[in-house]
Amino acid sequence: MGYPGGKNHFEVDREAAEVAMQAAPAARAMVLENRAFLGRAVRYLAEAGITQYLDIGTGLPGAGNTGEVARAIQPDAKVAYVDYDPIVAVHSRALLSGDESRTTVVLADVREPKSILEHPQVRELLDFDQPVAVLMVALLHFVAHEEDAAGILETFRDALAPGSALVISHGTDGGQPEVSAAARKGWDNAKSRLVVRDHKEIAALFGDFELVEPGVVQLPLWRPVGEVRADWETIWLDGGVGFKR
Numbered sequence: 001m002g003y004p005g006g007k008n009h010f011e012v013d014r015e016a017a018e019v020a021m022q023a024a025p026a027a028r029a030m031v032l033e034n035r036a037f038l039g040r041a042v043r044y045l046a047e048a049g050i051t052q053y054l055d056i057g058t059g060l061p062g063a064g065n066t067g068e069v070a071r072a073i074q075p076d077a078k079v080a081y082v083d084y085d086p087i088v089a090v091h092s093r094a095l096l097s098g099d100e101s102r103t104t105v106v107l108a109d110v111r112e113p114k115s116i117l118e119h120p121q122v123r124e125l126l127d128f129d130q131p132v133a134v135l136m137v138a139l140l141h142f143v144a145h146e147e148d149a150a151g152i153l154e155t156f157r158d159a160l161a162p163g164s165a166l167v168i169s170h171g172t173d174g175g176q177p178e179v180s181a182a183a184r185k186g187w188d189n190a191k192s193r194l195v196v197r198d199h200k201e202i203a204a205l206f207g208d209f210e211l212v213e214p215g216v217v218q219l220p221l222w223r224p225v226g227e228v229r230a231d232w233e234t235i236w237l238d239g240g241v242g243f244k245r
């Protein structure tokens, strides 16, 4: 999965992105805002002392990836990157090679939580008796409504020690279901379709985790650095960070 302006992207991403950008002009801004949210969330967690990260649905770990952001604050931070796309996994391994003591790349599917939580490489790198931050950033809108996102999240939350954290960002329809459906058409032929959930459904994915201020909000409003963009309402992604207490 690539980003507008980034160097790491594939044909299928470009095609889906073009359809999205034609239907919803803010699609490009949404991708960039999502990436900025990931950076702010990881920085927040690193400043809170988290040194272990499980980044699921990584995409290509380009500039500003989880490891880079976390290690600016926690130099020894460990990051397990997980994606179900073999091409992403191959490229990620190449991009991250030479850093095996702090980084691992695993090919697995979030819809099978145990295949991640019990994966030998994940277990070797991360200590689940200590706090781990699980990132599902722009991932869960690829989990269909009938695939039990709530059950998947419960399994992850249960596997974590107190002090662990969960970071989620997720697409909404922005209150404009028709425009949203047209924008998502580009993913109809992709490996997974893109579905939206509403604010309440997204907040529920955190279960009993304690949300940090300002809770689950549209991404530009989540602990902004500097001025919030005037058109923040056009960013149809909600997100937040929660802690297991």
Ligand SMILES: C[S@@+](CC[C@H](N)C(=O)[O-])C[C@H]1O[C@@H](n2cnc3c(N)ncnc32)[C@H](O)[C@@H]1O
Binding pocket: 001, 034, 035, 038, 056, 057, 058, 059, 060, 082, 083, 084, 085, 088, 108, 109, 110, 111, 136, 137, 138, 139, 142, 143, 192
């Ligand atoms: C939109 S990209 C998000 C990349 C990154 N997390 C970010 O926010 O910048 C979504 C990524 O999730 C991966 N993905 C989608 N469904 C998945 C699944 N069921 N299990 C694991 N990875 C998945 C895709 O291959 C893609 O790399």
